[in-house]
Amino acid sequence: MNFNIFEQKESFGGKLLKLTHNSSVTHTTMTLNLYLPHQYFDCHTAESLPIILFLAGFGCNPNNPSEKSFIQPYANEYGFAVLMPDTSPRVKDGQYKLGDGANFYLDATQKPWDKMFNMYSYIIKDLIPNIGKSFKILDLKRMSICGHSMGGLGSLLLFLKNPNLFKCCSAFAPLTHPMVCPGENKYFKIYLGSDKLEWAKYDPCELIKAYVGPKRPILIFQGTNDKFYIGKELLPEQFLKSSKGTLLEGLVDLRLEKGYDHSYYFVSSFMSETCAFHAKYLGLA
Amino acid sequence: MNFNIFEQKESFGGKLLKLTHNSSVTHTTMTLNLYLPHQYFDCHTAESLPIILFLAGFGCNPNNPSEKSFIQPYANEYGFAVLMPDTSPRVKDGQYKLGDGANFYLDATQKPWDKMFNMYSYIIKDLIPNIGKSFKILDLKRMSICGHSMGGLGSLLLFLKNPNLFKCCSAFAPLTHPMVCPGENKYFKIYLGSDKLEWAKYDPCELIKAYVGPKRPILIFQGTNDKFYIGKELLPEQFLKSSKGTLLEGLVDLRLEKGYDHSYYFVSSFMSETCAFHAKYLGLA
Numbered sequence: 001m002n003f004n005i006f007e008q009k010e011s012f013g014g015k016l017l018k019l020t021h022n023s024s025v026t027h028t029t030m031t032l033n034l035y036l037p038h039q040y041f042d043c044h045t046a047e048s049l050p051i052i053l054f055l056a057g058f059g060c061n062p063n064n065p066s067e068k069s070f071i072q073p074y075a076n077e078y079g080f081a082v083l084m085p086d087t088s089p090r091v092k093d094g095q096y097k098l099g100d101g102a103n104f105y106l107d108a109t110q111k112p113w114d115k116m117f118n119m120y121s122y123i124i125k126d127l128i129p130n131i132g133k134s135f136k137i138l139d140l141k142r143m144s145i146c147g148h149s150m151g152g153l154g155s156l157l158l159f160l161k162n163p164n165l166f167k168c169c170s171a172f173a174p175l176t177h178p179m180v181c182p183g184e185n186k187y188f189k190i191y192l193g194s195d196k197l198e199w200a201k202y203d204p205c206e207l208i209k210a211y212v213g214p215k216r217p218i219l220i221f222q223g224t225n226d227k228f229y230i231g232k233e234l235l236p237e238q239f240l241k242s243s244k245g246t247l248l249e250g251l252v253d254l255r256l257e258k259g260y261d262h263s264y265y266f267v268s269s270f271m272s273e274t275c276a277f278h279a280k281y282l283g284l285a
Numbered sequence: 286m287n288f289n290i291f292e293q294k295e296s297f298g299g300k301l302l303k304l305t306h307n308s309s310v311t312h313t314t315m316t317l318n319l320y321l322p323h324q325y326f327d328c329h330t331a332e333s334l335p336i337i338l339f340l341a342g343f344g345c346n347p348n349n350p351s352e353k354s355f356i357q358p359y360a361n362e363y364g365f366a367v368l369m370p371d372t373s374p375r376v377k378d379g380q381y382k383l384g385d386g387a388n389f390y391l392d393a394t395q396k397p398w399d400k401m402f403n404m405y406s407y408i409i410k411d412l413i414p415n416i417g418k419s420f421k422i423l424d425l426k427r428m429s430i431c432g433h434s435m436g437g438l439g440s441l442l443l444f445l446k447n448p449n450l451f452k453c454c455s456a457f458a459p460l461t462h463p464m465v466c467p468g469e470n471k472y473f474k475i476y477l478g479s480d481k482l483e484w485a486k487y488d489p490c491e492l493i494k495a496y497v498g499p500k501r502p503i504l505i506f507q508g509t510n511d512k513f514y515i516g517k518e519l520l521p522e523q524f525l526k527s528s529k530g531t532l533l534e535g536l537v538d539l540r541l542e543k544g545y546d547h548s549y550y551f552v553s554s555f556m557s558e559t560c561a562f563h564a565k566y567l568g569l570a
Contacts, residue, residue, distance in 0.1 A: 265301060
């Protein structure tokens with residue numbers, strides 16, 4: 001077991017495990033939450049469980065989705081586990097303050113960030129394989145990904161850069177085109193420098209154009225009263241447009257939800273539909 | 286309209302209104318959340334809506350239940366509104382620091398608390414009648430009450446002291462016998478002085494013995510891994526015992542839930558059963 005369980009909470013008939021582990025990618029201790037539905041305990045030696053990777057937003061930590069997204073009842077209904085990583089390494093050093101909870105699911109190339117702020121490789125090369133080794137009942141061949149806001153960016157970019165890893169992808173109010181959005185520019189510059197070719201490696205609107213892989217669906221929920229949407233920081237229509245002429249044309253389902261904002265009140269309201277979507281492509285519905 | 290809507294959030298097809306109003310009982314501005322299910326907007330002029338009063342716990346505010354309890358989907362399923370008051374007046378003055386979020390749903394008799402820290406009368410004489418006047422579709426004749434922890438104390442005591450006001454009562458991990466619990470003693474003393482007869486007026490284990498009113502049910506959920514339960518600060522078995530020989534004998538349903546703690550992970554896990562209970566006694570199921 002590479003993970004230390006520092007807290008365990010009963011929740012909706014399953015268990016939420018609060019974990020830490022030492023990452024060789026971020027060179028620090030990482031925290032995460034893992035929700036295991038009742039099926040995990042009912043039939044520990046029997047059937048394997050699919051898994052949804054749920055990426056949290058800017059400034060959040062693994063507790064935001066586990067306390068506020070309301071995914072647990074659906075995890076129990078369909079029978080899937082939910083893996084909720086942190087949003088950055090947590091470094092108690094003033095010079096890293098800007099990066100706290102704000103690593104944008106990329107690998108930094110610039111000093112001093114490049115040593116630790118590598119959430120992209122952390123998730124792909126460290127967290128996922130090691131969680132599979134430690135919790136053998138989890139079926140990494142039936143995995144999907146979702147995320148909120150900055151975590152929606154993570155969800156899209158991890159999905160598009162790893163065409164065979166996730167059965168489907170969903171996002172709540174994702175940042176889809178960070179290259180052109182002032183709010184994200186600042187961070188992309190500190191992590192990746194000024195070369196926009198480097199930025200394109202983590203920009204879903206760019207990545208989708210180069211996508212080569214299976215035809216798998218992407219579901220996006222966007223509230224119309226979301227101040228970041230209104231302020232053109234999210235640009236989901238641009239992402240939909242970018243999918244035209246690509247292998248994923250027709251597979252991006254953008255749902256504009258009237259009056260909803262950017263908060264977890266929005267996320268939790270569409271968790272039922274989101275989980276039905278994931279369950280379908282994970283072979284559970 | 287006695288209430289000012291300072292924020293409005295779409296949630297699960299209904300709307301969460303964040304309200305303030307000036308209270309003549311607490312002599313200050315009070316905040317609260319009011320959740321209105323989709324039925325409120327579907328048939329504004331038609332049928333009236335029952336209402337559940339949801340009291341939050343120690344140190345909490347109206348956002349804890351609205352963000353973490355997941356009552357909204359059930360409010361929409363059955364068609365009831367949810368009224369979530371604050372847990373105390375909020376006074377920016379060091380001498381009131383101890384009372385912040387900790388008024389225990391009682392009326393203080395001791396200085397300097399007696400002027401403002403009167404959450405019992407605030408809810409009964411100010412909030413409920415005025416919310417009924419401002420939102421005329423709410424049917425105050427079909428009202429029930431629930432609460433968590435200190436709010437569970439509030440739920441039990443308001444129910445027992447007002448026998449005709451609430452159709453039923455439920456509580457998550459309530460403080461049932463504050464007179465004998467060290468954690469609450471401190472607060473009861475500052476608010477009510479040293480006379481234990483005054484304390485008994487807000488102690489459910491005492492109140493149930495003197496209850497005269499309709500035979501209406503009380504549902505209590507208690508996690509067995511709750512540190513306050515283990516530390517004998519909650520004493521639900523004592524409450525059950527106190528109900529023996531009273532008008533409510535046989536109507537107190539105490540459900541011990543194995544392994545659950547004191548958090549909203551526990552509350553949200555049993556919200557479905559709680560709402561089914563309330564819906565039944567509100568005539569909705």
